[in-house]
Amino acid sequence: MSIIPSEILAVIGPRLRSSPVDVNAIASDLGLGIYESNLGNGISGVLVREPAYGSPSGFVIFVNRDEPYVRQRFTAAHEIGHFVLHRERIGQRVEDNYLLRAQGLSNTLESQANRFAADILMPYELIQTLVDQGINGIDALANSLQVSQIALAIRLGHPT
Template sequence: MKSGNFSPEWASLNNTERSVISKYHQTAPIQVGKIAKELGASVKSATLKAGISGEIKETDGQILIRINRHDSKPRQRFTLAHEIGHMLLHRDRIGDGIVDDILYRSSLSDTLEAQANRLAADILMPYHLTMEKLHEYEDIVDEERKYESVARDLEVSTTALKIRLGKL
């Protein structure tokens, strides 16, 4: 993980945005839906086209995030956090909408998508809580089982957790 335990994207948020997110960083799993709502977004579960995980659009100043209801719960949660990332980092680029496929690719550059992914990881897997969970499972010798247990508690995929921890 990066020095300071958060990404540069986290550091770029204003104090109010960081404060809203941080107040939900006390217990797992992070209540990402409440974060979105408090930041001013409406979130809808929807049947999206095959291969589409989420989309975000702004109409008359109101942000609407739609999440594919057919995706697994960990994927839905990461997608929502990813779209929150776009809302906070790239609001000026949302326009008529950003549609993210299952690999979190959109019409935006790979750089902007990576920024949204890093902020999503900060939102869903705050360092202190992730380390606390790893400590809870320190008796599990099999690293894969340990990561699976922590990922289950955080309601994220094992892959997302490993990326967050720098293991992938």
């Protein structure tokens, strides 16, 4: 069962059918912009209420440009999760460290954002489609989905 609310799934659902899932397009569909930035050591991502960037929602996401591409994708998806699931608790800014933990947000809220990220980057139906196409094994699936092998292994319930 997905943590993605049905009204959001109605908007982004078609994007979850092809690999790799286009996280930038999903952000755009939801009125968010994603930008790479030098966030400093230990900061993976930031969700900021900043109307000056001109995004329809008034929020933008910054990901740490110094982190690997697959990490940036997961961080962006995690921040989209905060936007969708926890917007009323955000205030002006949520800053997630390299463990994807934000000061002021509970472990439960962080776990929900991680689950949301997994649901959009690694939907079970898309994984099954890839397997049906002959893409097997953690390495090949992670490469096709453009996620880390560890994230995919966790998603599939494999010990890491």
